[in-house]
Amino acid sequence: MSVGEFFAMGGYALYVWGAYGVTALLLAIEVILVIRRKRTLWRRVGRITRMAVKVKNEAQT
Amino acid sequence: MSSSGIHWFKYSSPASFYPVAGRLIPWFTALAVVFGVAGLYVSFFVAPTDFRQGEAYRIMFIHVPAAWMSMFIYVVMAVYATAGFVWNTRLSSMMARSLAPTGALFTFIALWTGSFWGKPMWGTWWVWDARLTSELILLFLYIGYMSLYAAIEEPRRAARASGLFALVGVINVPIIYFSVQWWNTLHQGASISFKNAPTMAASMLTAIVVMTLCFWMYSIAVVLTRVRAEILEQERHTTWVEALVREQR
Numbered sequence: 001m002s003v004g005e006f007f008a009m010g011g012y013a014l015y016v017w018g019a020y021g022v023t024a025l026l027l028a029i030e031v032i033l034v035i036r037r038k039r040t041l042w043r044r045v046g047r048i049t050r051m052a053v054k055v056k057n058e059a060q061t
Numbered sequence: 062m063s064s065s066g067i068h069w070f071k072y073s074s075p076a077s078f079y080p081v082a083g084r085l086i087p088w089f090t091a092l093a094v095v096f097g098v099a100g101l102y103v104s105f106f107v108a109p110t111d112f113r114q115g116e117a118y119r120i121m122f123i124h125v126p127a128a129w130m131s132m133f134i135y136v137v138m139a140v141y142a143t144a145g146f147v148w149n150t151r152l153s154s155m156m157a158r159s160l161a162p163t164g165a166l167f168t169f170i171a172l173w174t175g176s177f178w179g180k181p182m183w184g185t186w187w188v189w190d191a192r193l194t195s196e197l198i199l200l201f202l203y204i205g206y207m208s209l210y211a212a213i214e215e216p217r218r219a220a221r222a223s224g225l226f227a228l229v230g231v232i233n234v235p236i237i238y239f240s241v242q243w244w245n246t247l248h249q250g251a252s253i254s255f256k257n258a259p260t261m262a263a264s265m266l267t268a269i270v271v272m273t274l275c276f277w278m279y280s281i282a283v284v285l286t287r288v289r290a291e292i293l294e295q296e297r298h299t300t301w302v303e304a305l306v307r308e309q310r
Contacts, residue, residue, distance in 0.1 A: 006105075009116040009117070009119070010110065010115045010116035010117075011115070011116075012115060012116050012117040012181055015117055015120065015177045015178065015180060015181050016116060016117060016119055016120060016177075018177045019120045019123060019124070019173065019174040019177040019178065020120075020123060022170075022173055022174075023123050023127070023170050023173070023174060026166060026169070026170060027166075027279065030162070030163065030166055030283060031283060034283055034286045034287050034290070035286065037287070037290045038286055038287075038289055038290040038293070041290050041293040041294055041297075042293060044297070045293050045297050045302055045306055046306050048297055048298070049302075049303045049306040049307065052303065
């Protein structure tokens with residue numbers, strides 16, 4: 001089987017690659033979004049903590 | 062109560078589950094990649110060309126696992142949601158909420174790949190058939206659950222209302238599964254039956270099973286990451302999160 005034959009999928013290229021391609025794309029997008037959300041929240045939590053520490057320190061001095 | 066009971070409850074608090082989930086994610090990610098590579102290899106290079114459907118049938122190797130995951134995740138989500146409103150455990154509700162987007166995604170993938178398989182085989186992208194319609198209803202149930210959760214401001218009330226919604230929606234899962242037996246439908250019957258001898262080549266069965274394992278591991282890795290984000294969001298003002306932030310820098 002040649003590379004060209006493989007990608008032609010016996011004439012069903014549009015359907016096979018349309019199904020696999022969109023699946024791969026959607027899974028990749030979900031991974032990116034979920035990692036990004038986790039990172040954003042982690043940064044936000046870091047800011048909240050630093051602010052809380054600052055307020056505490058200022059109250060003490 | 063036995064000590065094992067205490068141990069189990071220890072991990073049902075967001076504070077102790079957060080680091081456990083963090084340690085598990087790389088393992089499930091690695092397993093998803095391994096099963097994905099193996100599954101795709103079997104799907105395209107080992108499984109023979111189907112004598113009736115040619116190469117188009119290879120869509121089955123993602124269609125069937127995605128459809129299974131869409132139903133399985135819904136049931137797991139409903140179990141967590143129910144646990145959440147019966148025992149008022151915050152982590153269960155967070156798990157239920159984190160499962161929904163991935164479940165919805167697999168439902169969409171099942172519908173999309175089914176459509177791309179239906180076009181060359183049945184000559185149409187879509188029919189209002191019992192199996193397809195009930196799977197579309199599943200997508201709406203996921204969307205309804207997520208919207209309801211997001212629409213209610215107070216987290217506990219949101220978890221309760223959407224939990225009840227998820228539980229009622231479970232009725233749709235057996236309807237999807239048995240739709241091909243109960244109604245006269247264009248969709249073919251169950252691909253794999255535990256009662257009858259396998260109707261397909263062993264390599265095709267292997268590809269379906271390995272791709273299902275890939276999707277399963279993928280879902281666990283993604284959902285655990287999402288539940289960690291959910292925990293951070295809801296617990297951001299607690300002392301344990303503050304301690305965690307300080308420890309990490």
